Amino acid sequence: MDYTVLKKNFEDHRFQTSYFETKEEAASYLKEQIVGKSVGFGGSVTTREMGLYEMLGENNQVYWHWEVPGPETYRNAHNADVYILSANGVAETGEIINIDGTGNRLAASIFGPKKVYYIVGKNKIAPDIPSAIKRAKDIAAAKNAVRLNRKTPCAATGVCHNCSSPDRICGMTLIVERPGTGMDVEILFVNEELGY
Numbered sequence: 001m002d003y004t005v006l007k008k009n010f011e012d013h014r015f016q017t018s019y020f021e022t023k024e025e026a027a028s029y030l031k032e033q034i035v036g037k038s039v040g041f042g043g044s045v046t047t048r049e050m051g052l053y054e055m056l057g058e059n060n061q062v063y064w065h066w067e068v069p070g071p072e073t074y075r076n077a078h079n080a081d082v083y084i085l086s087a088n089g090v091a092e093t094g095e096i097i098n099i100d101g102t103g104n105r106l107a108a109s110i111f112g113p114k115k116v117y118y119i120v121g122k123n124k125i126a127p128d129i130p131s132a133i134k135r136a137k138d139i140a141a142a143k144n145a146v147r148l149n150r151k152t153p154c155a156a157t158g159v160c161h162n163c164s165s166p167d168r169i170c171g172m173t174l175i176v177e178r179p180g181t182g183m184d185v186e187i188l189f190v191n192e193e194l195g196y
């Protein structure tokens with residue numbers, strides 16, 4: 001991970017950035033930053049690996065459909081002060097790629113919460129937008145399809161076939177090139193492999 005390049009390109013695109021050697025350092029930073037807020041989480045193996053739901057739940061009201069499934073949790077997460085998610089692919093040129101089947105994570109990441117934090121491990125970085133999208137489909141979607149026991153070509157082969165499977169998990173692909181107007185978006189780069 002070349003943070004010098006990432007910092008320049010993402011801050012040129014009006015994102016805030018910060019850098020941590022370990023996920024524990026990143027988690028401690030978030031625990032200091034987020035106190036007395038409502039906090040929504042997108043579906044994210046990264047945040048689960050960091051134990052953020054439990055950690056931030058000590059001093060905040062937290063909402064995560066992986067812990068409390070249901071439409072009310074989706075709505076509360078979308079309307080929270082703070083939203084935390086990861087990325088399926090990050091282009092070193094300064095763009096964030098996420099794919100989704102439900103759309104809750106994409107929606108909350110671009111409009112609603114006052115502050116959005118992306119947590120990005122070094123395994124998510126790709127040189128440019130096409131390779132970051134390819135990574136999001138071939139690696140992130142394929143592994144998520146396996147995790148969710150979906151019957152998709154990527155789960156079987158590890159490569160996206162742009163399928164029309166009823167189990168398709170990636171109906172939407174979002175490229176965030178700049179934060180939305182008035183949005184406060186910070187990307188925490190972590191020099192470890194996190195999530196997928």
Ligand code: SF4
Binds near residue numbers: 137163
């Ligand atoms: S389009 Fe189908 S094969 Fe490609 S990543 Fe999505 S679910 Fe997998």
